[in-house]
Structure formats: structure tokens, C-alpha cells
Amino acid sequence: MSSAMASVQLNGTSTGTPAAAAPFLTDAMKLINSVKTFIFDCDGVIWKGDKLIDGVPETLDMLHAMGKRLVFVTNNSTKSRKQYAKKFDSLGLNVAEEEIFPSSFAAAAYLKSVNFPSNKKVYVVGEGGIQLELTQAGISHIGGPEDGDKKIELAPGQIMDHDHHVGAVVVGFDRFFNYYKLQYATLCLRENPGCLFIATNCDAITYLTYAQEWAGGGAMVGALKATTNKEPVVVGKPSTFLMDYLASEFQINKSEICMVGDRLDTDILFGQNGSCRTLLVLSGVTSLDALQSPENSIQPDAYINQLSDLLSAKKSASA
Amino acid sequence: MSSAMASVQLNGTSTGTPAAAAPFLTDAMKLINSVKTFIFDCDGVIWKGDKLIDGVPETLDMLHAMGKRLVFVTNNSTKSRKQYAKKFDSLGLNVAEEEIFPSSFAAAAYLKSVNFPSNKKVYVVGEGGIQLELTQAGISHIGGPEDGDKKIELAPGQIMDHDHHVGAVVVGFDRFFNYYKLQYATLCLRENPGCLFIATNCDAITYLTYAQEWAGGGAMVGALKATTNKEPVVVGKPSTFLMDYLASEFQINKSEICMVGDRLDTDILFGQNGSCRTLLVLSGVTSLDALQSPENSIQPDAYINQLSDLLSAKKSASA
CATH class of the missing domain: 3.40.50.1000 (HAD superfamily/HAD-like)
Incomplete structure (x- = not known):
């Protein structure tokens, strides 16, 4: 990544990028306060392979403490909910089976x-x-x-x-x-x-x-x-089946959901197809270049570098 | 097949079938005289699996004797030209490697x-x-x-x-x-x-x-x-690559080619995409019901029951 692009991210300005390109999320507290539920993709957001992404446990704890409902979805069908719950546990994350929705489920x-x-x-x-x-x-x-x-x-x-x-x-x-x-x-x-x-x-x-x-x-x-x-x-992302299921199961209003993911054509489209708020993290497969490429037609509401950016936003707000 | 349908075939009338449905070929000699080259699909036309279809050798001999060029094409890529030549030989058919065009070639x-x-x-x-x-x-x-x-x-x-x-x-x-x-x-x-x-x-x-x-x-x-x-x-049927190749290789005019096959969506479409005459045989995968189904949009110029119908047509003409 060029330093110019890094500065775009850090400053949240969109100089040199198309007008329609998603901005860096500058006011995380505003987003957090405006939604009741976060749906997280797992791979590239929570972990990469078998390695937890830095700052995830603290960020999830913070959102829990703020009374948010946290839900985890993945297109990976090779594991069941129970097997995913074990994986969360092995990474030190306290997530219940009922909060996890793989495409197998x-x-x-x-x-x-x-x-x-x-x-x-x-x-x-x-x-x-x-x-x-x-x-x-x-x-x-x-x-x-x-x-x-x-x-x-x-x-x-x-x-x-x-x-x-x-x-x-x-x-x-x-x-x-x-x-x-x-x-x-x-x-x-x-x-x-x-x-x-x-x-x-x-x-x-x-x-x-x-x-x-x-x-x-x-x-x-x-x-x-x-x-x-x-x-x-x-039945997996970006189809609307799982979003409809979640909205019905938890009696949640889709406009009060923020879908957080690292892939444009699955996660962000899934959120958009469900009329939810969407937040891209750059900790997985999508680079800033790919997001801002003229060939990309899927723009989230905003992007951050990784999930823990939400944590630092809270700290700034409390300071 | 119902007896009513059998009678449609034998009489060559199209009573009860849509106007656009292909007729049974009643004047085989007219077709044979109007073309210089026959392109045959193999499976369902010449043989079924390892079994030669009745009357094929005599029909090919007759067409050869009338000075027609005979070419054999197949979408099956599991064998080479040389391997197909051996198969023709094992079935008692005298066909040269250079007359056989599998999709592997x-x-x-x-x-x-x-x-x-x-x-x-x-x-x-x-x-x-x-x-x-x-x-x-x-x-x-x-x-x-x-x-x-x-x-x-x-x-x-x-x-x-x-x-x-x-x-x-x-x-x-x-x-x-x-x-x-x-x-x-x-x-x-x-x-x-x-x-x-x-x-x-x-x-x-x-x-x-x-x-x-x-x-x-x-x-x-x-x-x-x-x-x-x-x-x-x-590169195989129904794409035009192989037809263009054959026309160029043998210096033949596509309007003087008749494509003979048992499948509508590969053989007949291949002939039509190449602006050739088309003849369906019912000795393979397409039934008369399927040909005449309102859901079928691919109509050959005519159909026969099996290749040897051409032989009996010649006999009738000579009688």
C-alpha cells in the first residue's frame, strides 16, 4: 500500500478516489450507537485461519458491554455450529453455539x-x-x-x-x-x-x-x-435467506443491524441485500486498492482496517 | 411410442404436430443428391457404446459409392483420432484417421x-x-x-x-x-x-x-x-470452430454439408450454427416425443429412424 493511500485511510478523506467510494469510518461511536446488532463474518474479521486477529476479544467485549447483540456468520460449511463454538472457545472467545450461523446450519x-x-x-x-x-x-x-x-x-x-x-x-x-x-x-x-x-x-x-x-x-x-x-x-451469503432467518429468529429490525465483513461480493452484498448497514474490514481478502478500484461496484457504508479500530474509537470518545 | 406417432413417422405427415416440427425424411435421394459431404456424429448414429447400429456399414458404403465425402465428429474427448480409427476398424468400418474429428483433436x-x-x-x-x-x-x-x-x-x-x-x-x-x-x-x-x-x-x-x-x-x-x-x-459441438475447420480443411461449401446426429442441442445445433443441412436420427438419445415436444425449439430439416433409412430410400428409388 502506498503512503498516500495510508494517509487516505488514516485521515478519512477521499482525495483522489471516486466520489462513490466508501469512506474510512471516522465516527465509530455514531455507527455503534445507531445499531443494536452486529453480524460478523468470521474468517478475515475474527480470525485468519487458526490465528485470532489482534484486538478482537477486547472489541467484542466492549460491544457486549454496550448491550449489542453479536451474531457470527460464515459461508464455510465444513464445520457445524458446535464445531465452530469449540473453535471460538479455543481462541479464547466466549461465543455460544446459538450465536453462530455457518452455511451448514x-x-x-x-x-x-x-x-x-x-x-x-x-x-x-x-x-x-x-x-x-x-x-x-x-x-x-x-x-x-x-x-x-x-x-x-x-x-x-x-x-x-x-x-x-x-x-x-x-x-x-x-x-x-x-x-x-x-x-x-x-x-x-x-x-x-x-x-x-x-x-x-x-x-x-x-x-x-x-x-x-x-x-x-x-x-x-x-x-x-x-x-x-x-x-x-x-442459503449462504449473499443470499437473503440467512438474514431473513436471523431477523425473524431474534426479532430484530434489519435497519438496526450492521454487517461486518472482509469480502465485498459475499459479506457486504449480504448486508446490502438485507438493507442493513455495512462495514468492511481490510484485515481479510479485500485490499484498499480493490475497494477503491473503478472495477468494484460494491461499496460498503464505510471501512476500517480491522475490527479493533472500533475499540480505539470508543477510547477516543471516552478520552 | 404410440401407434399414432409411429404412423406419423412412416407416412411422413405432420398431422397433430406443430407446424414447425421437423418432418420425417420422405425423399432421401433428394437430400443425398443435394449435398457433397455428410458429417456424422458417432455415438447414437454409427454405434451405441460398443455395438454397431444395424445397417450402418451398407449405408456408408452406398454413400461412398455415390462419391460423397464422409466425416465423423464426436464431442467425446477421452479418445484420440488414432484410438477412434481402431474402434471403427474393430466394428468392421473402413474409416481413416484423417476422417475422424473428436473434440480432443x-x-x-x-x-x-x-x-x-x-x-x-x-x-x-x-x-x-x-x-x-x-x-x-x-x-x-x-x-x-x-x-x-x-x-x-x-x-x-x-x-x-x-x-x-x-x-x-x-x-x-x-x-x-x-x-x-x-x-x-x-x-x-x-x-x-x-x-x-x-x-x-x-x-x-x-x-x-x-x-x-x-x-x-x-x-x-x-x-x-x-x-x-x-x-x-x-471447440466441440455446437460451437462453430470444428465446422469452420472442416470447411477450410476440405475446401467444402457449408451449404453442401449435411450434419447427421442424434442430439438436438449438440449435433443439430452444430449443423445449424454452421448453416448446413441437418438430419436427426432417432437411434440415439432423442425420442420422437422429445423432438415434437412443444418445449423443443431445435428442429432439424428432417428426421429418420436410423441411418439405414437412407439405404432403403436408395433401394426404393432404384426399384
Whole structure:
């Protein structure tokens, strides 16, 4: 980052940037006082991989002390709510399972919201989190990791059998995606009448490690879109399902929510699609250059460098 | 098929079907006399899996004897021209390698047509046919089947290295598609400047066995479209690349070509995109019901039950 850009950030002026570009958040107290709920993306906001981002515990404590409701969402479907609660705990953060909403949970919540029949089951393309959430919701499921090593040895006239009681295919990021799962899910979607096609997310990239960009859950969804000519219901960000669910579950007014995230096309769009306030942090995948690029059409209400900037704002206000 | 429909076929009348629906070909001799070249799709026209369709050898012999040029195309990229020539031979058909154009060959021909630099290489997502054609064309390549068993064992901070000399990713049907190949191809397409994205086809389904529909090469392409936000150059049917190539290679006039195939959205569209005559055979994946469905917008010039209908037409004309 150039020093000129650094000074733009620090001073909160927008000299040299397009008029529509989001400003640096100069009056954090005003934002904090104007909302009742903060929804945080996790990776790039709270932690990076397995490392807590500096100042996060103190910032969350401050917001809690000010009576704010804190909610955590992530498009990562490889873990369940319970597994995420353990991760928060291992990082020294006191967050309850009920405050965490991964897209694995969103998939199960969506199925419950449409009264998924109890005599039907789900075929899972994805890792363990989706299965755990479906089990928790009392929904039968097959597939998932146990199909990760399956291969199709072809013989003339061969047919792959599939379960005609599969009423939904849930697709999440899957490092063990293979042709067996692709064909099984395709058969369910093409041949089982009314079979639902549910995507936890359509992200192009994900951060398995922060050292580089990794192919994301959009790949598995894209493969199945191509074989079925169907469009999935997306339950993760930036679709509005989870925001509507949160607003209903906690009886909160969307205009009193601030969505905080590090990605423009998922987090900030999620907030905007839900008519919430939006705050970008630069501690994750979006750089100031990317935010201010003429090619970027998604502008948050404001941006900060990292979550703990809110903490220093409080200190300044109290000084 | 209902007897009413059978009678529509046999009589060549279109009673009860929409005005725009393609008629049964009643005057095969007129068609044969009006064109100089026949382009045949293979699977569903010449053979089904490993079984030759009745009457094909005699029909091809007749067309040859009448001085017609016969050319064979297939979107299947798992075999090379040479491998297909062996398959024709094993079925008792005398077809030269140079008359066969699988999409594996089309991918190599496309790279040659754009003067793919000799210091660059191709990353292959697909089976053996693509590799053999690239080698035949003198183009370096990596990936393909040898990456079929590779897995990514994650460690903190891990990076997947990739070859910065990869100047094109060629994607074909791949029964051994996995996350390793997905990530490798994604890195090449996202990070190597100007890297070409070439799809042998975007077929939703393929016929590994004729006992059912199997997820097709569109899946692997769809996965990479999702991770790169790029659109591929498609070299197989129904794109016009191969038709233009054939017209140029053989110095043939497209209006004197008849494209014969069993699939509306690949074969017939390929012929129509190339301004050729089009003839559908019902010996493959398209049923008369599907052809005449109000939902079908692709109508060939005419249809026959199977290729040997041309033979009986000749016999009737000579009688």
C-alpha cells in the first residue's frame, strides 16, 4: 500500500478516489450507537485461519458491554455450529453455539423452513459440517465424506443405482469431490421428482490456507448446475435467506443491524441485500486498492482496517 | 411410442404436430443428391457404446459409392483420432484417421490455429485422448490422468505451486476429476497472464453406458467457470470452430454439408450454427416425443429412424 493511500485511510478523506467510494469510518461511536446488532463474518474479521486477529476479544467485549447483540456468520460449511463454538472457545472467545450461523446450519434451517418431509432424505456433497447439522435438525442424510473414495468401474450396460427417497441435494465445499458424487447427485436432481438443489454458497474462492486463494464451493455447485441445467437455492451469503432467518429468529429490525465483513461480493452484498448497514474490514481478502478500484461496484457504508479500530474509537470518545 | 406417432413417422405427415416440427425424411435421394459431404456424429448414429447400429456399414458404403465425402465428429474427448480409427476398424468400418474429428483433436487444432507458443504448455483436465492429440500436434502438456490420484493434505500456510509456463487449460470429460486438478487449473487460469481456457464440450450428459445418462463434460467446465469467473472457448459441438475447420480443411461449401446426429442441442445445433443441412436420427438419445415436444425449439430439416433409412430410400428409388 502506498503512503498516500495510508494517509487516505488514516485521515478519512477521499482525495483522489471516486466520489462513490466508501469512506474510512471516522465516527465509530455514531455507527455503534445507531445499531443494536452486529453480524460478523468470521474468517478475515475474527480470525485468519487458526490465528485470532489482534484486538478482537477486547472489541467484542466492549460491544457486549454496550448491550449489542453479536451474531457470527460464515459461508464455510465444513464445520457445524458446535464445531465452530469449540473453535471460538479455543481462541479464547466466549461465543455460544446459538450465536453462530455457518452455511451448514443454514442448509438445515432452510429444509426445516420448507417442512422437508420426514420420509425423505438428503444427499450431501460436502464435508462433515453439513451432516452434523442435518442430524441435529433430525433430517436423514446419505453421501458426504463416506463417498469420497468411491470410484466407478465401468462395465457394459452398467447403471448407478440411486435412492429415490432423496428429496434434496445439499452442496457445500468439498475437498473430496469426485465423479461418483457428481453422478449420484445428478441422478437425484434429474430423476427424483421435486428434488431440491441447495447450495451452501457459490464462492469462487475460499481460504483453506491464507497463503493463497483456493478453489471454493462454487465449483461443486457449478458442476451440478451444468449437469442438471438447474439453479440452486443458495442459503449462504449473499443470499437473503440467512438474514431473513436471523431477523425473524431474534426479532430484530434489519435497519438496526450492521454487517461486518472482509469480502465485498459475499459479506457486504449480504448486508446490502438485507438493507442493513455495512462495514468492511481490510484485515481479510479485500485490499484498499480493490475497494477503491473503478472495477468494484460494491461499496460498503464505510471501512476500517480491522475490527479493533472500533475499540480505539470508543477510547477516543471516552478520552 | 404410440401407434399414432409411429404412423406419423412412416407416412411422413405432420398431422397433430406443430407446424414447425421437423418432418420425417420422405425423399432421401433428394437430400443425398443435394449435398457433397455428410458429417456424422458417432455415438447414437454409427454405434451405441460398443455395438454397431444395424445397417450402418451398407449405408456408408452406398454413400461412398455415390462419391460423397464422409466425416465423423464426436464431442467425446477421452479418445484420440488414432484410438477412434481402431474402434471403427474393430466394428468392421473402413474409416481413416484423417476422417475422424473428436473434440480432443479439436482442442489441439484450436491451439495450433492460434499459434500457441512453443515455450508454453497445456494443463489437461481430462482423460487420455487430449494428451495424445496434444503430443501428436507437438504441444507440451502436463496434468491429465497422472493427477487423478493426487490429494491435497493441508498444513498451515500451505501453497500449491503451479507451473507459470502453462498457457492454456484444456478441459474435457474426466471420470477422475478431483480437487487437486480443480485447484491446479484454477491457479493457471487465475494467475498465469493470458492463460487460455478451452472446453472440449459443455455437454450436461454423456453416455458412458447406454443404460442411463451420466454426468457429462459440462461438469468439469462448470466447476472451473465458477472458480475463475471466466468463459471458455468451446471447440466441440455446437460451437462453430470444428465446422469452420472442416470447411477450410476440405475446401467444402457449408451449404453442401449435411450434419447427421442424434442430439438436438449438440449435433443439430452444430449443423445449424454452421448453416448446413441437418438430419436427426432417432437411434440415439432423442425420442420422437422429445423432438415434437412443444418445449423443443431445435428442429432439424428432417428426421429418420436410423441411418439405414437412407439405404432403403436408395433401394426404393432404384426399384
